[in-house]
Amino acid sequence: MDLDDMKQAWTEMSLRQDGLEALLRADLHDRRLDRARGALRPLWWGQLLQLAIGVVLAICGGALWASHLHRPDVLVCGVVAHAYGVLLIVFAARNLYLIHRIDYAAPVLDIQRKLAGLRAFRVRVETPVNAVVGCFIWIPVLWVNLALYGVDLWSPGFVRWGIASGLAGLLAMVVVVWAMRRMGYASKIEDQSAGRSVRRAEAALDEITRFGRE
Amino acid sequence: MRGRLDQQRFEALLREHRRIVFKVAGVYARDRHDRDDLAQEIAAQLWRSFGRFDERCAKFTTWMYRVALNVAISYARNARRSGADHLEPLDPAQLETVAGPGNTQHEAMERDERIAALHAFIARLDALNRALVLLYLEDRSHAEIADVLGISETNVATKLNRIKHKLRADMTAVPIGA
Numbered sequence: 001m002d003l004d005d006m007k008q009a010w011t012e013m014s015l016r017q018d019g020l021e022a023l024l025r026a027d028l029h030d031r032r033l034d035r036a037r038g039a040l041r042p043l044w045w046g047q048l049l050q051l052a053i054g055v056v057l058a059i060c061g062g063a064l065w066a067s068h069l070h071r072p073d074v075l076v077c078g079v080v081a082h083a084y085g086v087l088l089i090v091f092a093a094r095n096l097y098l099i100h101r102i103d104y105a106a107p108v109l110d111i112q113r114k115l116a117g118l119r120a121f122r123v124r125v126e127t128p129v130n131a132v133v134g135c136f137i138w139i140p141v142l143w144v145n146l147a148l149y150g151v152d153l154w155s156p157g158f159v160r161w162g163i164a165s166g167l168a169g170l171l172a173m174v175v176v177v178w179a180m181r182r183m184g185y186a187s188k189i190e191d192q193s194a195g196r197s198v199r200r201a202e203a204a205l206d207e208i209t210r211f212g213r214e
Numbered sequence: 215m216r217g218r219l220d221q222q223r224f225e226a227l228l229r230e231h232r233r234i235v236f237k238v239a240g241v242y243a244r245d246r247h248d249r250d251d252l253a254q255e256i257a258a259q260l261w262r263s264f265g266r267f268d269e270r271c272a273k274f275t276t277w278m279y280r281v282a283l284n285v286a287i288s289y290a291r292n293a294r295r296s297g298a299d300h301l302e303p304l305d306p307a308q309l310e311t312v313a314g315p316g317n318t319q320h321e322a323m324e325r326d327e328r329i330a331a332l333h334a335f336i337a338r339l340d341a342l343n344r345a346l347v348l349l350y351l352e353d354r355s356h357a358e359i360a361d362v363l364g365i366s367e368t369n370v371a372t373k374l375n376r377i378k379h380k381l382r383a384d385m386t387a388v389p390i391g392a
Contacts, residue, residue: 002378002381002382003347003350003374003378005328005331006328006331006332006335006347007350007351007353008328009325009328009329009331009332010351010352103263103266104259104262104263104284104285105263105266105267105272105277105280105281106284106364107280107362107364107365108280108283108284108287108342108345108362108363109342109364112287112288112342115288115291207340207341207342211342211343211365212364212365212369
């Protein structure tokens with residue numbers, strides 16, 4: 001049996017089309033096509049939300065440090081919030097640009113390479129950066145609020161409290177991960193974090209490169 | 215907002231070539247529910263991309279294969295990420311054979327063997343090679359396959375030859391029906 005016999009088998013069978021015919025007919029008649037979900041639509045909305053949060057954070061952080069140049073404590077916190085806001089904007093803008101560039105009518109290999117590249121960047125760079133920075137970004141935000149209410153952030157007690165809070169946040173994250181592993185969610189965590197997702201994204205990129213080269 | 219004329223033209227073209235949507239969905243989906251979902255997603259993406267379709271640049275079927283395969287491959291990759299690590303195409307429950315009235319029992323058995331071998335063969339392919347084989351089985355020219363996939367015609371021929379050799383080797387090792 002060879003590929004030409006396969007071709008004969010292919011012509012000898014046909015997909016049951018009854019249900020599918022009805023499906024397409026319903027879609028066309030109800031004109032639901034524009035509203036049907038696209039694979040990248042949730043990502044698109046997520047990135048728009050991230051962009052909005054980034055803009056708010058950057059504006060607030062910028063306004064804060066610019067108006068408190070004489071207060072080093074507030075200045076530092078404002079700069080950190082500003083920088084994180086800009087980081088969120090850059091990541092979101094990059095992803096929105098890549099999603100926008102994806103034209104499904106382009107050759108398969110081009111589009112699959114773009115999609116794999118988008119995913120690889122998200123799992124290799126964006127997720128780890130957001131996970132680490134996200135664990136600590138609440139500290140400067142809280143400090144700013146406290147500083148604006150007159151709390152002296154440089155008092156030894158407060159600095160100790162800040163460091164302890166950061167460590168507590170980190171510890172809490174470790175405990176949550178450990179507990180979820182104990183409850184049998186290990187594979188889900190690995191899939192969400194760098195490990196498995198990165199391997200899959202890289203495997204997809206390798207597969208595409210190999211296919212284009214051979 | 216696109217005009218009604220555009221939509222009517224799209225509907226007519228989709229009806230005329232709907233087989234492409236069904237075949238692609240059947241090859242990449244894991245079960246009936248998946249296949250319906252995928253067919254719907256392909257149709258939706260075709261409509262979204264239709265505004266940019268230019269018949270001077272590509273044949274409608276070439277354009278349609280590109281969109282359908284891009285959606286299906288992305289769908290299959292997402293399905294794998296969400297837990298199903300293998301693709302099970304062509305669920306036998308989704309298929310019906312074109313049984314000629316004059317078929318003898320022996321001919322029917324041979325045909326079933328061929329179809330079973332086809333299922334097994336497609337199931338072993340990765341997403342991109344599956345697209346290549348689908349286009350070959352659909353009797354598309356090497357030029358059109360190259361155009362859809364974005365590789366050279368030589369590359370198409372090389373890959374098909376390699377698949378043929380591998381298939382022959384596999385068949386020699388494990389006879390169909392054994």
